[in-house]
Amino acid sequence: MNPSLQPAPAASRAPYRSVLFDLDGTLVDSAPDLAAAVNRMRRERGLDELALQRLRPMASHGARGLLQEGLGAGPQDPDWKSLRDEFLRNYESSICVHTRLFDGVAQLLAELQRRSIAWGIVTNKLERYTSALLRELDFGVPPGCVVSGDTTPRAKPAPDPLLHAAAELGIDPASCLYLGDDLRDVQAALAAGMDAGAAAYGYGGADAARLWGAHHVLDSPGELLALL
Numbered sequence: 001m002n003p004s005l006q007p008a009p010a011a012s013r014a015p016y017r018s019v020l021f022d023l024d025g026t027l028v029d030s031a032p033d034l035a036a037a038v039n040r041m042r043r044e045r046g047l048d049e050l051a052l053q054r055l056r057p058m059a060s061h062g063a064r065g066l067l068q069e070g071l072g073a074g075p076q077d078p079d080w081k082s083l084r085d086e087f088l089r090n091y092e093s094s095i096c097v098h099t100r101l102f103d104g105v106a107q108l109l110a111e112l113q114r115r116s117i118a119w120g121i122v123t124n125k126l127e128r129y130t131s132a133l134l135r136e137l138d139f140g141v142p143p144g145c146v147v148s149g150d151t152t153p154r155a156k157p158a159p160d161p162l163l164h165a166a167a168e169l170g171i172d173p174a175s176c177l178y179l180g181d182d183l184r185d186v187q188a189a190l191a192a193g194m195d196a197g198a199a200a201y202g203y204g205g206a207d208a209a210r211l212w213g214a215h216h217v218l219d220s221p222g223e224l225l226a227l228l
Helices: 031-044 052-071 080-093 105-114 127-136 160-169 183-191 221-227
Strands: 018-021 118-122 176-180 195-199 216-218
Touching: 018 160, 031 052, 031 080, 052 080, 080 127, 105 118, 105 221, 118 160, 160 176, 160 183, 176 183, 176 221, 183 195, 195 221, 216 221
Parallel strands: 018 118, 018 176, 176 195, 195 216
Antiparallel strands: none
């Protein structure tokens, strides 16, 4: 069975009391800065830069995906740790040069606030980089919680980060929607007892997003409002 295929979820429980979001590829387009970090490594090794469109699909997979695509390197390689550390240093030094909110995100968050619907961020990005990036971005409306990849012992696709966020917001997971652009996001939401939304506009791609078994597939952030 194709691992991207998920069983059909139970019926949606919309409307929702809260919405949780993945960060990279869902709220913000960080691919240009992530790609720049690995392309810097290629330049320093005498290699040509790779086009952003080639690296973009790997952006939700962090260092592992980008280094595999950019340098053919993976955790099995003896120099993996030094390559990963170099990539992360490059990224941290220029973490928000070209990163921007996706079109419609600021308006969506403002409308959530107007409707008194709590929202938060749950990302697999480590807290060090999450905090650094969020300091540079203006969502207009502050999140009610931020859960990073090292906040709980297990990251997505485990449900732990989503359940941690629900506890911080003081809401029942069953009344929450989680929106993300990767199969792991849908898996985590379903495991946490939340409704799952797939961001088809993100890095996973519109075709793949429709195979993940999410309750909702959104082609733009603004489509979320129709579910609320």
